[in-house]
Amino acid sequence: MPKRKQEPDSGGAALRDTAKANLKFQDLSDDLRRDIIAGTWAVGTKLPTEQQLAAETGLSLTTVRRAFEDLVGKGLVVRRQGAGSFVAAPQRTQKRSRFVIGVLLPDTQLYYPRVLQGIEEHLSARGASLQLSTYHYDFTRENASIQFLLDAGVDGLILVPTLTGLENPQQRVAELMALPVPVVLLERSLDDLGPGDLTEHVCSDHQGGAYDAVMHLHRLGHRKIGLLTRANEAARSSNPTQAAVIAGYTAAITALGLETDGRMAFSATKPEWEADQAEHMFGLLAGSGATAALVFGDREAALLEGAASRHGVRVPEDLALVSYDDEMADLARIPLTAVSPAKHRLGVMAADVLLRRLTEGDACPLYQIRLRPRIVVRDSCGAKRCEARSAAFGG
CATH class of the missing domain: 1.10.10.10 (Winged helix-like DNA-binding domain superfamily/Winged helix DNA-binding domain)
Known part of the structure; x- marks a missing residue:
């Protein structure tokens, strides 16, 4: 062959x-x-x-x-x-001298100016710059705002995205974490996942803040403590702080073993608060027998002061109040004791975490930071009067 x-x-x-x-x-x-x-x-x-x-x-x-x-x-x-x-000896990695950081906020009113100031100051001190975009609590504009920042060539993102009111917030977070630059979430996280939350975030411990407010009122002798909150009209724009405040209040009431007969927690939308200048909410609170209340937020607490005054109820003698947010609490007719989130520090720490991630890469540990708000004591809770009486009697 x-x-x-x-x-x-x-x-x-x-x-x-x-x-x-x-x-x-x-x-x-x-x-x-x-x-x-x-x-x-x-x-x-x-x-x-x-x-x-x-x-x-x-x-x-x-x-x-x-x-x-x-x-x-x-x-x-x-x-x-x-x-x-x-x-060879390890070579020093050549770092960019000027990072550009994209910041997405729902708005630049009330809560966020101090946060933004903290971000700007920290970035400026480290030779980085900021590119800002807002979406005005409109979820349909959020992705376009993020894309605007990416198109601007940012090196990393600090995001305050919409997570409440979504069918699958975990999926939304996964989309954000898959963006082509490092992401740090600000005042947003997936609390329900516990250790399964792998996001990098810097948040206020709003549950802790509300818990501390109830404990503060309890130490002042109150046993019937109400909660008044501002609900949101649209699920898409719901305020994630509200749920955390309710959870913190509930945890404190339970831990103290306080009376739970009847409803002590009430909520109304912003227009409803405005419609009757808090008359209806005051009526609900008075009907519950509460002698003290945590009110979310400052504006609503100030409206409640007015309603109480019209009904001859004195603050703090007959009704002690603590507001949540401390945006304008000191401007109320009777300056409001307030739970005060560390807004400026939140911005500083979010900027710091992102810069560390950009300079250290995978060698940087995952930061998941929670800052517990402090209570700023003013006139509306009666603590100053208690201290004055104690001092007068040598207590």
Whole structure:
């Protein structure tokens, strides 16, 4: 049987041989790189000669030489004429001198100016700049606002996105975390996931703030403490702080074992608060028998003061009040004791976390920060009068 004539290779075998050789030198380079990073060879240590490595590995001298050249090109190895090859000192990573940080806020009114000020001050002090976008609590504009920031060439994002009122907030967060730049969430997180929440975030502990407010009123002698909140008219624009305040209030009432007969927590929309200048809400609170209340937020607490005054109820003698937010609490007719989130510090810390992520990369730990608000004592809770009486009687 005649021997079959072999077809010309057309270079195929040669290409395969070259590919194999490329894989061998790359494999050796990767092995040496891992050993250097792991510290098997410390900085300044002399590496085996090319001849020694060729003998130990069974690879050709050419393959070993290419592996060394690859390591030299990566800055891991230096060659010294007549002395050999040595592990190089780590090179300082060239950092960008001026990052541009994108900031997405729902608005720039009331709560967020101090937050934004904290972000701006921290970025400026570190040579970074800020690009701002707002979506005015309109979820349909949110993605366009984020895209605007990305198109502006930002290096990272600080986002205050919509998470409440969505069918799948976890999916929304996954979309945000998949953006092409690092993301730090501000005043937003997936609390329900517990340790399953892998977002980087800086938030106020609003539950803790509400809890502390109830405890403060309880220490002043109150046993029937109500809660009045401002509900939102549209699910899409619901305020995530409201749910946290309710949860903190409920936890404190439960921990103290206070009376739960009848309803002590009431809510109305912003227009409903305005329609009768809080008359209806005052009526509900008075009907519950409460002698004190936590009110979310400052404006509603000030309206409640007015309603109480019209009904001859004195604040704080007959009704002690603590407001939540501390935006304009000191401007009320009777200055309001208030739960005060650390807004400026939130902005500073969010900016700091993002800059660390940008400069350190994967070496940076995941930051999940919660700042507990403090209580600023003014006139509406009666604490100052209690202190004055105690001082007068030598207590």
